[in-house]
Amino acid sequence: MPRSSGAKLWSTLNKAATRNARRMQRAVNKTLTKPMTEAIVRNAVKQSAAVTAATQRALTGVVSPVKAPESRGSGRWEEGAWGAGPLAPRRYHIFVPAGATASHRAPMLVLLHGCGQDAASFAAVTRAAAVARESGWVVLLPEQSSQANAQRCWNWFRPTAQGAAEAGLLMALIDQAIRRHPVAVDRVSVLGLSAGGAMALMMGLRYPERFAAVGSHSGAVPWSATNAAQATRAMRGQRGPDAQAMHAMRLGLAGRRPPPLLLLHGDSDGLVDFSNATATAAMWMHLQPEGAHPLTGVPARRIQRGMRRAVDVFDWTASKWPYLRLVRIEGLGHAWSGGAGGHAFSDPAGPDGLKMALRFFLAAGG
Template identity: 55%
Template sequence: MPTPRRRRTVNPWAKLGKTAARQMQQMQRAVARSVTKSVTKTVAQTVAHTVAQSVGHAAQQGREARRVLSGVTSPVPAPTSRGGGRWQEGVWGFGPLAQRHYRLFIPSGVGTSRPAPLLVLLHGCGQDAASFAACTRVAALARARRCIVLLPEQSSRANAHRCWNWFRSEAQAAAEASLLMGMIDHVCRAHPVQSDRVHLLGLSAGGAMALMLALRYPDRFVAVGSHSGAAPHLARNATQAGRVMRGALNGHTAAQLQALRLQLQGRMPPPLLLIHGDADRVVAYDNAIASATLWLSLSTPGALPAAAAQPSVRVLRRGERRPVAVHDWRRDGRLYVRLVRVEGLGHAWSGGAASQAYADPAGPDALRIALAFFAAVAPAPVRRRAVA
């Protein structure tokens, strides 16, 4: 007789415990997956953010490095042609080791049958042609006044800070002046320029170099201007340049004056405009006084003329712009030297674009001041008699 099978007794509590255990394991795995996914996502986001920050930081460092290596304090893109006129780029020099880039602006309507005057602008240290064009906003005024503008560009190989080398030895300064004069002649030949209407204006180191150019080639310029520039022909090295800029060497010796008279060979320096801030802590205002004194001394044989002691002076202010004191010296009844002292202006282009270094938008527009002076000293046009 077969043995009867025993019925398995089911313990409901044990079954419930197993079910709970399985559910707990499932929940633990779900929680683990969720936590792992969240942590992975957070880590990925953190890594991506860190990488982005590193890339951005590296890009910023790259931009800063390029800026430092370029020697330009506030670089800008190349100027574009708009609003009537065109920008051109060029290179000129005496060979691969003595070349300079330049930018040229030619307003609309200028051509062979309608040539225009030429304005040469020499930038300061820490600038290039593009940044100086942006600082001065020269294209807008050149369109309105219908003049061609040449902006030579100093090479960072010639000077790490892109300064024109006004403080080098006489031979080096003469070589750089010759290079610039050659560039000006090249532009006059290649473009519709009125070669007897060339004006020269520079800022800071460019202002000092402009004066050196005018003293070496006085018959090539209708007038010359220096904005916040050091007095020329006083420094022969960097140490002396620092003293000149501080105003410690602000007078030319008799020997220096005699050397410059021999260089001029009886020619007269062109009319001179000086614009300088009385709060300039980089190039002291005394440099403007020294440059004016130099011009007046070279224009008259012998001692400094008595008229130099008492120029005509007038104080002007337009709107909220900084006030200016205008000192005028005349020679043979005509305006010859003008010194514009801008109250409260530091080492910056007066009336320049706010986005640029070395620019003070609160000052009166230096370019308008310069063009007004150039127009005032321009020789009267020669009237041609009609042929009968």
């Protein structure tokens, strides 16, 4: 039976509608669906890359990683690696101010970062370039490797083996920096935070003739531990320096005083108790050579500038020159005093730790 005109019309309209629907779907695919799908894929790739990058950063042992420091004013940043053997290589960053030349050699500060940091993050926390540019110091920032310590801690609690090797590597890097840059060889000081502070003190006692001054910010007493368990107790203030190590250090000093010492420590530090600072000061006093003129205590001073945290400053002098300074920072936890905001182990409310250190090092002959 032949189709009616109505049936033919319906069939024609259906075919036309189907063709139009296909054309519309192709247009939708071209103008909307495909771009959206591609955007979703790109976003997923970016998210995956971000997750991967975050995972990679976490595996580096750095809590708040930053890019390598860049020169934004006068002076220049350089970076490199040094060392040989099973603990090498170690990377470093060094800032050289514009005024440092072969005919005008600058003092150098070696800055040792703490656990969970690297050279770049520590440079950002301390504002190393800005302070060094203003003061005219060369600043050397060695970097602990995650292979030597998963948390990037300097191994101050392994003083007889790995700690000694790391101290030797650091000394070799310092010698390299002196050879390559306009550094005054007799004006080198070392300062560190936390594990870096304990290592800085070890450096000062292992190589007393090489440093004009040393300093520790929130660091433990050196030679108070030989393993991680003992280190935890030492950080809580439950262990002091080993008696045999003290005797060996006295022999190693060979009648010299240890280098002038700066101790910066918060009285609210829950990780490394403030008693570590007082115990380190007592250690330095105990290591004074027999027959030397006794240290002279200076009345304590309380200082507060603006809304910054207040500090109590305790000074001892040797022959009228500043020799030992203990700075107790009120309300400061385990963080760099006056550090840049937005970083781990940094307290912007404190007075500037790096500026305090440079003032003491200059006054003490650094």
